[in-house]
Amino acid sequence: MDTQVLSVSVDSIYVHKMWNDHELSKMVEGGVPFPMLSDAGGGVGSLYGVYDAASGVELRGRFIIDPDGIIQACEVLTPPVGRNVGETIRQIQAFQLVREAGGMAATPSGWLPGKTVLKPHPDLVGNVWQAWSVAED
Amino acid sequence: MPTDFKPGCVRPKSTLAAAAAPADTAVAVVKEEIHVAKVGGLAPDFELAGYQQGGFKNFRLSEYRGKWVVLCFYPGDFTFV
Known part of the structure; x- marks a missing residue:
């Protein structure tokens, strides 16, 4: 990480x-x-x-900033509810994967390391249902 | 690298990136310099005094370029969650 x-x-x-x-x-x-x-x-x-x-x-604001100084994600909570560190780690892992792929990768909802990564391509349009299942979320 | 901070009774001043703009810069340009955080945009730079592992130092966000950074704000020390 x-x-x-x-x-x-x-x-x-x-x-x-x-x-x-x-x-x-x-x-x-x-x-x-x-x-x-x-x-x-x-x-x-x-x-x-x-x-x-x-x-x-x-407020409980959390910003994920990439190596170029760009804010990739933020979450803001009011004081009484604490954060979920696991979700922050998951998002960092996903953003790092996308960056290493030079933008040629996208992580579907609920993605975790080891799960299906989508590769945006004209042939994938309308065919996500073949590459990824809702059950993975 | 974080610079040493000499603790005193005067509260340390924070430095926002915009403060570095020359005094004679046109107002319009200054307004552009003070940009607020936006997802997908450049994180506003700042320098703040901090405590880490027994020492006080000044830390500047831009010193961490080249690394992933998680910037976490919270309501206050000794709050409960």
Whole structure:
């Protein structure tokens, strides 16, 4: 996968350290491995459309950015519901596969590594039902 | 590479890519520089102070060009999920 995670909230870097030291390091051995960034004031969150000025905090926004700096996917949740890390990993694997294929591949709904990959081609038009089954979803 | 950050009492300022635009740039051009995130578009660049594995550093998104990046925003430290 070789993917860099960056987390961002409006908290100060000192609070990030305290959260890591006092709670997260008890959940993850060795503590949080990736940079925990401080976006005091929500300037960056505003650029990404996830800063809520009324509450002064950022929503659970997740952006997958490719090696060219292009945003390939995003998901935004309100605070009470946590993310599904497995789905994020699945999407990264799918985007990496498509990129390595130079755009000559497409992953159907529910795709997982090892499952059918479609190759867009004039002959595939109207014939997806032969190449892929709904049962795979 | 992330640069060292010297912790102090003053809150670190974040740097948005647009802030690097020359002061005499026409307003229209500046508006174009400040682009918001859009799926399929270039991720807006920024530099923020951060904590990682015992140290404070400044991190710039564009330093990770050539790698896949997952950028995760969340409401706050010590929130529950």
